[in-house]
Amino acid sequence: MSSSNNTTVVSAPGKVLLTGGYLVLDPAFSGLVVATDARFYTLIRPSIGSVDATASSSSEKGPFKITVRSPQFENATWNYFVTIQDMDVQLTASAEDPSRNTFVELALVYSLAILGHLAPTEQIAHTLGTGLEVVIAGNNDFYSQRKELETRGLHLNTESLRQIPLFASTHTTLSKVHKTGLGSSAALITSLVSAIFIHFGASDINRDDTAHTTISKATATTPFLHNVAQFVHCLAQGKVGSGFDVSSAVWGSHTYRRFSPEVLQAVMNQDIRNDIPALLKVLDPTKTTWDNVVTPFRLAPKLHLMLADIDAGSHTPTLVSNVLRWRKAKPEEANGLWARLGAANDKVVELLKRLQQVAKEHPVEYDLAIEKASVIRATEWPLLRSQTTTSQDVTTELLIQIHDEFLTVRRYLREMSQLSSVPIEPEEQTRLLDVCLSVPGVLMAGVPGAGGFDAIFCIVLSEESRKGVEAVWSKFAEMSVGPLLCQESVEGGLVLELGKGAGDDKQVSEQSRIVQSLLQL
Numbered sequence: 446m447s448s449s450n451n452t453t454v455v456s457a458p459g460k461v462l463l464t465g466g467y468l469v470l471d472p473a474f475s476g477l478v479v480a481t482d483a484r485f486y487t488l489i490r491p492s493i494g495s496v497d498a499t500a501s502s503s504s505e506k507g508p509f510k511i512t513v514r515s516p517q518f519e520n521a522t523w524n525y526f527v528t529i530q531d532m533d534v535q536l537t538a539s540a541e542d543p544s545r546n547t548f549v550e551l552a553l554v555y556s557l558a559i560l561g562h563l564a565p566t567e568q569i570a571h572t573l574g575t576g577l578e579v580v581i582a583g584n585n586d587f588y589s590q591r592k593e594l595e596t597r598g599l600h601l602n603t604e605s606l607r608q609i610p611l612f613a614s615t616h617t618t619l620s621k622v623h624k625t626g627l628g629s630s631a632a633l634i635t636s637l638v639s640a641i642f643i644h645f646g647a648s649d650i651n652r653d654d655t656a657h658t659t660i661s662k663a664t665a666t667t668p669f670l671h672n673v674a675q676f677v678h679c680l681a682q683g684k685v686g687s688g689f690d691v692s693s694a695v696w697g698s699h700t701y702r703r704f705s706p707e708v709l710q711a712v713m714n715q716d717i718r719n720d721i722p723a724l725l726k727v728l729d730p731t732k733t734t735w736d737n738v739v740t741p742f743r744l745a746p747k748l749h750l751m752l753a754d755i756d757a758g759s760h761t762p763t764l765v766s767n768v769l770r771w772r773k774a775k776p777e778e779a780n781g782l783w784a785r786l787g788a789a790n791d792k793v794v795e796l797l798k799r800l801q802q803v804a805k806e807h808p809v810e811y812d813l814a815i816e817k818a819s820v821i822r823a824t825e826w827p828l829l830r831s832q833t834t835t836s837q838d839v840t841t842e843l844l845i846q847i848h849d850e851f852l853t854v855r856r857y858l859r860e861m862s863q864l865s866s867v868p869i870e871p872e873e874q875t876r877l878l879d880v881c882l883s884v885p886g887v888l889m890a891g892v893p894g895a896g897g898f899d900a901i902f903c904i905v906l907s908e909e910s911r912k913g914v915e916a917v918w919s920k921f922a923e924m925s926v927g928p929l930l931c932q933e934s935v936e937g938g939l940v941l942e943l944g945k946g947a948g949d950d951k952q953v954s955e956q957s958r959i960v961q962s963l964l965q966l
């Protein structure tokens with residue numbers, strides 16, 4: 446039983462880790478991850494034309510063909526064949542394909558193998574029908590658009606980026622593409638895994654799991670999809686990372702405390718393919734306690750997130766292994782810093798939450814305070830302090846505290862850089878961030894995630910501040926700073942864009958324009 450119109454589209458957002466880089470690898474600390482409105486989309490529909498699915502033996506069904514395409518890349522089509530024998534659903538990659546895609550392949554292998562133990566064989570075979578076509582596409586922000594702008598003779602700025610069509614060609618292959626750090630593989634795997642479970646009628650995600658789920662099983666819920674995506678992502682990356690990227694792809698912006706790595710450690714090998722019941726036991730949230738903690742978060746109104754990728758990328762795994770090596774070698778030095786940085790990170794989050802609350806309780810005064818602060822530099826905000834203690838002052842006070850506390854976070858990150866000899870906030874980035882902060886109305890500026898030369902983020906209070914920051918970026922001579930168009934996601938995590946259960950309002954929304962364009966790819 447596939448989706449009503451036989452096509453399923455599921456999207457998952459990209460991410461930016463504002464606080465908690467490195468610390469979030471340790472379950473004792475948490476991180477603040479903001480989901481972006483730049484999303485990854487997976488479309489699944491029946492293949493056109495018929496495929497010979499004759500049984501090779503009386504009880505075996507198949508082979509059924511699944512073709513996966515990533516139209517933004519050169520040489521990015523992969524073919525797979527599925528056979529079903531009782532509950533055992535096997536997927537093999539075509540030997541004729543010039544390249545393999547481990548991430549896509551593992552997502553398909555394990556999602557289908559798990560499905561074999563959750564849905565009736567007949568239902569799976571029926572949905573596979575004459576074969577399936579899978580189309581994968583990421584918002585342009587996931588990949589550097591420098592080449593596309595060049596071919597169009599356009600400058601590197603947001604105005605030019607808006608002229609590029611949706612899902613533009615990257616003019617290169619997946620292995621050579623310059624990624625912008627929004628977490629393509631986590632968003633891809635989360636959308637792909639979820640699209641498969643939904644397309645085969647084994648899951649029914651909706652905004653509220655309890656209210657709308659027609660399938661009552663624990664394996665039909667969003668936490669289960671999260672666990673499967675987390676497992677596949679870890680297997681594809683060859684290690685159990687913190688998992689904040691998959692978590693935000695599933696649930697949107699939140700403060701994240703990781704699951705204990707031991708939860709997945711025992712199944713982190715490809716032999717588990719031969720024992721799906723054991724794997725299911727680990728992934729079923731009612732059978733294994735996943736101790737990850739997700740507390741929803743939204744930036745207060747009028748706080749705008751800006752992101753830029755820097756064309757001088759760092760290799761995150763190298764940064765991480767060097768920082769962890771230093772922590773192991775100098776535990777006392779590192780743990781002291783970990784504790785101070787952890788406390789400063791928590792303080793930033795707490796202040797941002799309080800700002801949200803004040804905006805809710807005193808919207809008029811809040812807006813006035815933001816308006817005033819947006820036209821002067823953060824260092825001059827103390828001048829706005831008046832004698833009375835009105836709600837406007839509360840807002841101004843919080844803005845001052847957030848700005849100051851985030852400077853403390855950066856100071857600790859630079860200390861970490863120095864002690865570990867890892868360029869987490871390198872000097873070039875420090876200079877860039879400090880110039881950004883000198884623009885009126887800039888609340889925060891920092892290096893996201895693992896830091897390095899990869900990217901920066903700013904949080905600004907008005908459209909004017911945004912323009913001011915963009916002007917700084919375009920003039921910065923030391924490095925090429927490429928703005929991204931994305932902002933904080935308002936839709937949260939996973940969204941069923943098309944298929945059984947997708948909201949009707951999607952038909953007229955911006956998202957439906959995106960889905961229409963996907964259908965043409």
Ligand SMILES: Nc1ncnc2c1ncn2[C@@H]1O[C@H](COP(=O)(O)OP(=O)(O)O)[C@@H](O)[C@H]1O
Pocket residue numbers: 515517546547548549581582583619620624626627628629630631633682
């Ligand atoms: N559009 C896409 N289509 C298919 N696979 C993709 C796509 N984007 C990313 N991937 C997969 O994700 C892998 C990149 O993963 P990784 O290096 O962990 O990047 P990231 O830091 O963006 O998560 C690619 O090798 C590919 O397998």
Ligand SMILES: C[C@@](O)(CCOP(=O)(O)OP(=O)(O)O)CC(=O)O
Pocket residue numbers: 461462465466467468469470626627628686687688689761765893894895896
């Ligand atoms: C160091 C980290 O805590 C954060 C890294 O975050 P990034 O967002 O920098 O990651 P990439 O997208 O892989 O480059 C490692 C982790 O939590 O897994």
